[in-house]
Amino acid sequence: MANVQESIETIGARQRQRCRLLELPAELRMQIWEYSISGHHVAFYDQEGRLAYGVMDDVHMSTPGILLPDSLDNMDNDAFIDIDKHTSEVHRSALSGKNTCFSQRLLPRKVQLTALLKTCHLMCVYILDNPVVYTSTQRSSYAI
Amino acid sequence: MQSRYSEAIELLYTANVFVFLQNTSLQAFHAATATQHLNGIRSVHMHWQVPELTQRVPNLSAPGQSEACRRDSAAIIAAMPHLRQLSVFLQGKPNVYKAYQQLLEGMASGLAHPDFYVARVTPLSPYTAYESGAPEWLEELRSKSGRYGALRVCRSFFKRGWLWHKVNDLGQAPVYHFRVGTLFEPHPSFGEEGTIVRSYVVATRDTP
Numbered sequence: 636m637a638n639v640q641e642s643i644e645t646i647g648a649r650q651r652q653r654c655r656l657l658e659l660p661a662e663l664r665m666q667i668w669e670y671s672i673s674g675h676h677v678a679f680y681d682q683e684g685r686l687a688y689g690v691m692d693d694v695h696m697s698t699p700g701i702l703l704p705d706s707l708d709n710m711d712n713d714a715f716i717d718i719d720k721h722t723s724e725v726h727r728s729a730l731s732g733k734n735t736c737f738s739q740r741l742l743p744r745k746v747q748l749t750a751l752l753k754t755c756h757l758m759c760v761y762i763l764d765n766p767v768v769y770t771s772t773q774r775s776s777y778a779i
Numbered sequence: 780m781q782s783r784y785s786e787a788i789e790l791l792y793t794a795n796v797f798v799f800l801q802n803t804s805l806q807a808f809h810a811a812t813a814t815q816h817l818n819g820i821r822s823v824h825m826h827w828q829v830p831e832l833t834q835r836v837p838n839l840s841a842p843g844q845s846e847a848c849r850r851d852s853a854a855i856i857a858a859m860p861h862l863r864q865l866s867v868f869l870q871g872k873p874n875v876y877k878a879y880q881q882l883l884e885g886m887a888s889g890l891a892h893p894d895f896y897v898a899r900v901t902p903l904s905p906y907t908a909y910e911s912g913a914p915e916w917l918e919e920l921r922s923k924s925g926r927y928g929a930l931r932v933c934r935s936f937f938k939r940g941w942l943w944h945k946v947n948d949l950g951q952a953p954v955y956h957f958r959v960g961t962l963f964e965p966h967p968s969f970g971e972e973g974t975i976v977r978s979y980v981v982a983t984r985d986t987p
Contacts (some may be wrong), residue, residue: 673790680801
């Protein structure tokens with residue numbers, strides 16, 4: 636543990652001279668965090684026995700249907716017809732064994748929400764040394 | 780350095796919506812995540828499915844269908860001290876309504892200061908015979924007064940997602956499991972029921 640602490644301090648001293656991110660004012664850093672790691676729908680699911688996660692948005696998964704900026708009372712059920720068609724196609728593909736592309740398309744794409752944190756080596760070392768997060772990374776396939 | 784890491788990691792848990800697509804996902808997440816992080820979560824969407832809908836003999840012994848799984852998941856939700864938004868989508872035949880009832884009641888038991896808690900349930904199908912009590916329970920849930928404590932139970936308007944025979948887990952190898960639902964969030968213009976922010980069809984595999 637002492638060695639780890641020592642290495643953190645050594646790296647820290649070195650990185651304080653190089654990592655501009657750490658030199659930014661706190662307000663600016665918070666804005667960067669907010670843009671990069673907040674406001675997502677983070678979906679968790681089992682993938683071959685391991686817990687995986689992905690972001691559900693238009694970029695990271697193929698989400699059928701449309702967003703309906705309306706109240707429930709005013710919704711037209713027929714607006715969901717595309718979802719039904721899409722789902723049926725998926726189901727047929729699965730039954731016929733042609734399931735490679737749809738499974739990739741429908742799964743939320745894996746992203747590393749902590750990637751930005753890890754761009755800084757010192758922060759990465761800290762994450763790995765933090766018992767809380769370390770426990771998480773050991774038990775599952777994700778590390779948040 | 781610790782404070783800089785903390786300011787970011789805190790945001791990760793407090794400023795995202797955590798979506799659990801499978802019945803066992805929340806338990807796995809809970810086991811792998813530190814309590815301090817769990818306590819920071821503000822918003823959760825749960826997708827709960829009874830997958831044996833098309834099977835003649837329901838397999839209620841599957842991990843995700845056990846009473847322990849329902850109780851554990853409900854307890855985890857109920858124990859989140861800062862949870863302010865909970866959206867639950869129940870996909871599946873409401874014939875097994877007691878399982879859903881147990882889940883919802885367990886979740887609602889610990890909700891302290893909710894801002895937005897809704898659950899969507901599947902409607903009755905005219906082609907299915909239901910267990911005694913199920914129609915009444917669903918009607919109660921769909922009514923304006925359908926509540927479990929602080930949990931507001933709303934109608935589901937995801938009509939096509941109700942057709943469970945089309946989206947049901949296939950029970951074949953490789954096993955794909957479809958999660959078809961809608962994700963709701965609060966909106967100042969739409970009252971307690973909120974509004975749809977995302978529809979999803981997600982194929983996962985192997986473990987229901």
